[in-house]
Amino acid sequence: MFGETTTHWKVKRREVARREILSAAWAAARENGMAALTLRDVAERVGMRAPSLYSHFDSKHAIYDAMFGEAWTSYVDVIEELVVPARPRPALRLIATTFFDFAVADLARHQLMNVRTIPDFTPSEESYAPAVRAFARMREALAAIGVHEDADIDLYTALITGLIDQQWANDPGGTRWARLVDRAVDMYADALGLPEEPT
Structure with missing residues (x-):
C-alpha cells in the first residue's frame, strides 16, 4: 500500500514537472520565437539547471x-x-x-x-x-x-x-x-x- 502511494506520488510529481516545463517552453517560444528556444531559458523559468531537464525530456x-x-x-x-x-x-x-x-x-x-x-x-x-x-x-x-x-x-x-x-x-x-x-x-x-x- 505504502509503495503504491509513493509510486503514484512520484508519477504525479513527474507529470506536474513536465507540464511546468512545457508551459515554460511555450512562454519562451512566444517571447523569443520557436526556433530560438533554449534549454537554459526553459530551465531558468522553472527554477532548474538545464541538465536537470534531461530527467524529464531526452532532448x-x-x-x-x-x-x-x-x-x-x-x-x-x-x-x-x-x-x-x-x-x-x-x-x-x-x-x-x-x-x-x-x-x-x-x-x-x-x-x-x-x-x-x-x-x-x-x-x-x-x-x-x-x-x-x-x-x-x-x-x-x-x-x-x-x-x-x-x-x-x-x-x-x-x-x-x-x-x-x-x-x-x-x-x-x-x-x-x-x-x-x-x-x-x-x-x-x-x-x-x-x-x-x-x-
Whole structure:
C-alpha cells in the first residue's frame, strides 16, 4: 500500500514537472520565437539547471515533440465541438474560419504546427496522431458536402494556410486577410461547382 502511494506520488510529481516545463517552453517560444528556444531559458523559468531537464525530456526535440502534440490536441478539442452545417458553403466557411482563427491566435503554436521552422525536427507518431485526427475530421466534413478528390482537399488547405501566412507576415493582430476568408471560400466553391446559397 505504502509503495503504491509513493509510486503514484512520484508519477504525479513527474507529470506536474513536465507540464511546468512545457508551459515554460511555450512562454519562451512566444517571447523569443520557436526556433530560438533554449534549454537554459526553459530551465531558468522553472527554477532548474538545464541538465536537470534531461530527467524529464531526452532532448530539446523531445520538448518540441510534446509541444507539437499539445498544439494539435488543442485544435482537435476545438473542432470536436463544431457542428458543421450540411450546406456546402457554410460548412467550408466554418472549417476555414475555425482553423484560421486558431492559427492566427498564437504565432509560436502556428509555426510549430504548420511551418517547418525547426531544423531536423520530425514529430513522433504519438505526437503526430492528433494532427492525423484533425485532418481526418476535415476530410470527413468535406466528403459530407461532396468534396472527395485529394487535389481538391489539398487546394482547400493551401488556400486557408496561405491566408494565414499572409495575415502573420503582413498584418499580425489585424484582419486584412481574415476578411478574405469567406471570399476565398466562395471562389473555391465556385471552382468546384458547389451550389450557391439561396438569396
